[in-house]
Amino acid sequence: MTIGTTKRVVRTGGVAAAVVALAMGLGVAGTMPAQAATIQIGAQVPTSGSEAPYGIDMLNAIRMAADQINAKGGVLGDKISIVPGDSACDPQAAVNAASKLVSQGVTGVVGGYCSGATLPTLKIYGDAHVPFVITASNSTALIGANPGNAFMVNSTGYDQVKTAVDLFKAKGIKTIAIINEGDAYSADLARLTRAAWEKMGDKVVDYEVVSKGEQDFSAVVTKIRSAKPDAVFWTAYYADGALLLKQLRQGGYSGMIALGDGSNSSKLFQLAGAAANGVFCFSNPTANFLPSAKTFTADYRKQFHQAPGPYSTLSYDGMMLMAHAIQVAGSTDKAKIIAALKSTNGFKGVAGPITFTPKNTLARSNFVVLQGAGGKWTLYTGPGAPKMP
Amino acid sequence: MSLTAIFLQQLANGLILGSFYALVALGYSMVYGVIKLLNFAHGDLYMVGAFAGFGSLALFSGWLGAGWAGIVPSILLSMLAVGLLGVLIDRVAYRPLRDAPKLSVLITALAVSMVLENTVLAATGGQFTAFSTDLGFAGIDLGLVHVTYTQMVLVGTSVVLMVVLELFVSRTRYGRAMRAIAIDQDACRLMGIDVNRTIALTFFIGSALAAASGVLAGVYYGSINFFMGFLIGLKAFTAAVIGGIGNIPGAMLGGLLLGLLEAFGTQIPGIGGQWKDVFVFAFLILFLVFRPTGLLGKPEVERM
Numbered sequence: 299m300t301i302g303t304t305k306r307v308v309r310t311g312g313v314a315a316a317v318v319a320l321a322m323g324l325g326v327a328g329t330m331p332a333q334a335a336t337i338q339i340g341a342q343v344p345t346s347g348s349e350a351p352y353g354i355d356m357l358n359a360i361r362m363a364a365d366q367i368n369a370k371g372g373v374l375g376d377k378i379s380i381v382p383g384d385s386a387c388d389p390q391a392a393v394n395a396a397s398k399l400v401s402q403g404v405t406g407v408v409g410g411y412c413s414g415a416t417l418p419t420l421k422i423y424g425d426a427h428v429p430f431v432i433t434a435s436n437s438t439a440l441i442g443a444n445p446g447n448a449f450m451v452n453s454t455g456y457d458q459v460k461t462a463v464d465l466f467k468a469k470g471i472k473t474i475a476i477i478n479e480g481d482a483y484s485a486d487l488a489r490l491t492r493a494a495w496e497k498m499g500d501k502v503v504d505y506e507v508v509s510k511g512e513q514d515f516s517a518v519v520t521k522i523r524s525a526k527p528d529a530v531f532w533t534a535y536y537a538d539g540a541l542l543l544k545q546l547r548q549g550g551y552s553g554m555i556a557l558g559d560g561s562n563s564s565k566l567f568q569l570a571g572a573a574a575n576g577v578f579c580f581s582n583p584t585a586n587f588l589p590s591a592k593t594f595t596a597d598y599r600k601q602f603h604q605a606p607g608p609y610s611t612l613s614y615d616g617m618m619l620m621a622h623a624i625q626v627a628g629s630t631d632k633a634k635i636i637a638a639l640k641s642t643n644g645f646k647g648v649a650g651p652i653t654f655t656p657k658n659t660l661a662r663s664n665f666v667v668l669q670g671a672g673g674k675w676t677l678y679t680g681p682g683a684p685k686m687p
Numbered sequence: 688m689s690l691t692a693i694f695l696q697q698l699a700n701g702l703i704l705g706s707f708y709a710l711v712a713l714g715y716s717m718v719y720g721v722i723k724l725l726n727f728a729h730g731d732l733y734m735v736g737a738f739a740g741f742g743s744l745a746l747f748s749g750w751l752g753a754g755w756a757g758i759v760p761s762i763l764l765s766m767l768a769v770g771l772l773g774v775l776i777d778r779v780a781y782r783p784l785r786d787a788p789k790l791s792v793l794i795t796a797l798a799v800s801m802v803l804e805n806t807v808l809a810a811t812g813g814q815f816t817a818f819s820t821d822l823g824f825a826g827i828d829l830g831l832v833h834v835t836y837t838q839m840v841l842v843g844t845s846v847v848l849m850v851v852l853e854l855f856v857s858r859t860r861y862g863r864a865m866r867a868i869a870i871d872q873d874a875c876r877l878m879g880i881d882v883n884r885t886i887a888l889t890f891f892i893g894s895a896l897a898a899a900s901g902v903l904a905g906v907y908y909g910s911i912n913f914f915m916g917f918l919i920g921l922k923a924f925t926a927a928v929i930g931g932i933g934n935i936p937g938a939m940l941g942g943l944l945l946g947l948l949e950a951f952g953t954q955i956p957g958i959g960g961q962w963k964d965v966f967v968f969a970f971l972i973l974f975l976v977f978r979p980t981g982l983l984g985k986p987e988v989e990r991m
Binding site for chain 1: 688696697700703704707711815816818824833835853895904908909910912914916917918919949950951952953954961963964
């Protein structure tokens with residue numbers, strides 16, 4: 299009895315030792331060369347859920363940038379490999395994805411689409427000191443929550459306000475009416491615009507909050523007309539915005555109308571029809587409006603057989619910037635990469651030069667102004683338009 | 688704009704918006720009047736009506752155009768389809784619960800509302816659909832106010848539908864049967880009135896009116912979506928209560944009053960805009976405190 303047991307223990311122990319030894323051997327054989335040849339970069343984008351089309355588009359652009367870098371020999375002699383992390387535009391999913399990327403030991407992370415989902419991941423990357431280049435999320439809430447390792451290459455709400463005010467000034471506007479829907483995004487933009495406009499001594503003659511999903515704006519239109527603003531600024535989304543601008547024109551308002559970037563959708567023209575012609579809209583730098591993005595667009599079409607989406611240029615720039623920072627840092631040491639990102643000065647991105655403020659936001663806004671013409675958006679280059687890269 | 692012009696323009700705005708509320712409120716009020724059920728699915732029938740009208744117009748516009756020639760048959764087809772849907776809903780969801788506690792039927796109505804909303808959400812992917820027609824901004828200037836032909840047809844259609852309904856309920860045998868059922872279902876059965884058929888008819892008419900209103904809203908605003916019935920359902924219910932729920936002329940009055948309150952509430956300097964709904968619903972509370980039966984409602988007498 300006792301002898302038999304001892305024997306079994308010995309045998310089991312031997313097998314276990316052999317398995318461990320084998321695993322270690324395989325591990326050494328499997329990971330050693332891989333570690334020497336690739337730098338892992340996480341791509342935190344929504345690849346499932348309602349925002350997936352945008353996320354996949356960003357992932358494509360990030361992959362394309364990595365492929366182009368690798369084709370030229372990679373960074374510091376190593377190839378870049380992209381590790382996708384699905385944020386699903388959901389805070390909880392994003393936190394899971396971020397934790398997974400960190401535990402996988404990525405050198406840096408590029409991406410971030412929905413601001414609400416990006417916000418809680420800032421702390422995770424911050425605690426792990428992982429450099430994070432945010433390529434789409436642009437809520438002003440991210441600025442204060444940034445532990446210092448995140449860098450935003452998309453312009454924020456403050457930049458949009460400045461773009462709007464510059465345009466109004468150049469157009470000789472004296473009084474404006476601001477309409478929002480009371481949600482965090484549109485109320486924030488409306489509040490910032492009002493503050494900036496009044497700070498210059500100009501008047502906001504009407505400031506309205508309308509209910510989301512309301513279809514009849516006639517009473518608001520009459521009130522706006524009675525306040526006689528030179529320009530009307532709608533800070534919320536395209537679906538209700540289309541109704542408002544249609545009813546503004548129908549109600550006899552003939553002044554300038556400007557829309558925030560939430561209304562930047564081609565659907566606006568289907569819903570508002572002819573009323574959308576001549577209307578201004580602020581937008582993030584999308585490939586189809588950037589003269590500098592010709593090569594990028596051609597490459598993207600060639601690789602993915604479709605037109606690049608709204609955040610693809612910024613995501614491409616973000617990956618290129620990350621690679622550049624690793625090159626400058628001279629190693630994959632995360633602290634050194636963060637320092638290199640921080641000292642970025644005039645990095646030439648497709649969507650414009652990148653230099654960071656002390657708060658890690660863009661020193662120079664890359665917002666563009668669009669104008670509705672003939673049923674689609676066109677790039678506005680008249681007086682008050684931001685300078686193009 | 689002069690003060691008079693603003694006043695007249697808001698009056699016009701309020702009447703136009705109010706006629707939408709009134710049309711939807713009529714269906715609410717009718718169903719409540721006859722079977723004492725708050726049909727929360729009513730706003731969603733308005734939404735389904737808008738989509739049915741959109742589909743019909745796509746069908747008709749090929750040979751009738753997207754002007755009124757194509758819109759009128761689309762409204763009629765949508766009214767028929769949604770009227771039948773209303774009958775179906777009554778048959779499947781409400782009729783089996785005729786003798787159940789009122790609360791069960793109320794919850795069922797909420798469930799029906801969810802089913803309709805989410806069915807359309809799933810079918811359309813939640814997208815806002817453009818309801819494009821050939822109607823322009825053309826119209827006539829009535830003194831200081833510009834009224835488009837579309838707006839005139841809209842208010843005209845609402846008024847005609849309301850008058851026809853009132854005549855139907857007060858002058859025809861079917862209308863008399865409805866009023867009788869409202870008073871005592873069992874007595875009606877004893878008198879040889881087909882109660883279930885009359886209730887089905889009530890649902891048909893109420894749903895058809897909601898559909899008409901939905902198509903008109905689509906035509907007028909040019910955009911429809913799965914959620915469009917929610918807010919108007921709430922407002923129409925309010926209108927019905929203000930007017931005296933169960934009372935047809937009351938629903939019309941309530942709808943118009945609510946539309947006017949919203950229009951003038953928006954214009955109030957300083958507050959207005961964001962406070963509009965606070966203003967409107969605070970009025971509703973005050974109104975009900977001092978006149979619980981609404982404008983034209985009669986206090987219910989509990990018979991022993």
